[in-house]
Amino acid sequence: MLRGKALGLAGLRREQQVREAIDYIASSFRKELYESLQKQLDIFRENLVLFARKYRKKIENEPEFRAQFHRLCVSVGVDPLVSKKGFWEEILGIGDFYYELAVKISEICIATRGINGGLILLDEIKRLLDNHNEGKLTRRSSKRALLRNSYQISRDDIERAVQRIQVLGKAYSIVSFGNIRYIRSVPGELSHDHSCVLATAKKQGFTTESKLIASLKWSKERVVLALKGLLEMELAWIDDQGTECLYWFPSLYYPIDD
């Protein structure tokens, strides 16, 4: 108890005692919190085991239930896929599912890249995955086959898998054209599409979307992305006075041996 002003050395000592008392209370409060946290965590772990016993199959087999599970996790602020040693992976076993799915997705992307330039419809991937699940045998051993065959994949799962894999960099991303979603597996930095467009436009110095589609046989979305990239690199001018947008490339006007 401080009486009036804290006087001299005695006052300082008293202050210090008060501070120490407060610190002691704070640290014992903290210890209590810690213990109750431990205890609650143990209780939760037991409950999760019970829950998993009942619902693990359901999560594995029903995409809607799985999506609801994830939504709730997000709303609570918990990410069940964050750690391989976490409760969720250990007890519910969902970590591996998304990584395996991501690998399958990237296989498909790599295989189709030659045709579509790295831009593939989300629904197309889903269709290919469903076909794959329906029974094409692979040469891989059957240990992995268990993982592959029994799950039903939803669009939500595909998007989550892509999100999860972005810890390895944003090379794969989901782009939308209007309502339609694509997975882009070749980011601008790694795409030779821009050089292709320039090569096609070399003769006339300019081009349009439809010309590119006709001569390169690309999808409209791929052309649009390539042109967008060129615009951002300031290598293209856009001219929208006519019926269709024209794209001009100044860098083609001044060849090196001028």
Place this chain on the structure above:
Amino acid sequence: MDTMFNKRNLRDSSLEGMQFKLSTIISRETHEKLDNPECFLSAEQLNLLDRSRGLYLRYSVSNISHVCLDKRKEKKLFSRLASIVRIQLSNGEHILLGFRHDSDQSVFIQKLENYLRQHRQKKANDTNQTPSKGVGVAGIMQSRKEQVQQGEEQLHNAFKDLESLMSQVKGLVELAQKYQGSLLESKVGEDMKEVVEFRNMAASLGVDNPVTRAQLGGHGDEFHRQLAMEVYRTIEKPLRKNGGVMNLIDVYCWVIRARTTTELISPDDLLAACEMFGRLHVPIHLSILESGVIILEAGFMNDDEIAKKIFELVQSKTSLNAVEYASVANIPLLRAVSRLEFCEQKGLICRDEFEENIRFFPNLYF
């Protein structure tokens, strides 16, 4: 499943919506205890509910074939009880309820048997009214309807269980945040045991804490070193075929497919392994581009050497623009642009902009 009631007196023990208060339930499968559970009957189901943990178990009354006293006393847990009641289910399982007081147990058996009798009578009446239950189209429709109802009920239960689990998680997350707050306030040192343990707890729960990410994976240096060598062996050829550049996600796919064991490595492990390339003198270079894309590039070249090469190229050709550089070096256009800009920042080349046409010249001025 063994269910044990402990000492508490059974209060409010009438059935159909009223409750029994119990003190523990032990599940045989997992040997766990639930504290302060409630037991009540409703909608023709026997419910065992633990409010504090939000967990409950249900058994449909129609599945109960009979109730009787059980003579078993062999387990240590049963020795403190006066009597054991056995509820036999029609699928072969049974539930054992232990009581400490004989009076409780007899009351319980009486009430439950009454209820079962009423329930069976009601069912018999119902079936009498639909004599052709399993027959014909009406029968099929009836059983389909029941199936759908059952399915809906199961789904409903599933969602309820899910929500109760999540509310528990929510409580846990809040508690963890409180604790974290008090840790910060008291300025406990970073390496203290408490802090480390807290981080582990948060990580296993999946609470998103940027600090915990750094400690995940749990595999040591040695594992990453071996993994790095494995990645190098796997990726050497594909990398060359791809012009010396591959994005890390494709690398992940290749590595997983090439592994003959079934253990999946996590992306974090791959990242850690690739970061060790420099230390291990592996001729692959991990670089992170501005947009967040991570790539592996073949060759020992680091950024400075690339810049020097660009400078020499510009010198030999007097001037260079991005398109020319891209075709000479056979790299994507965007990479060419970013490399040229990097070289410019280093002061080796400078740009000349004329009508949107940007050319680079050797920097003779600084």
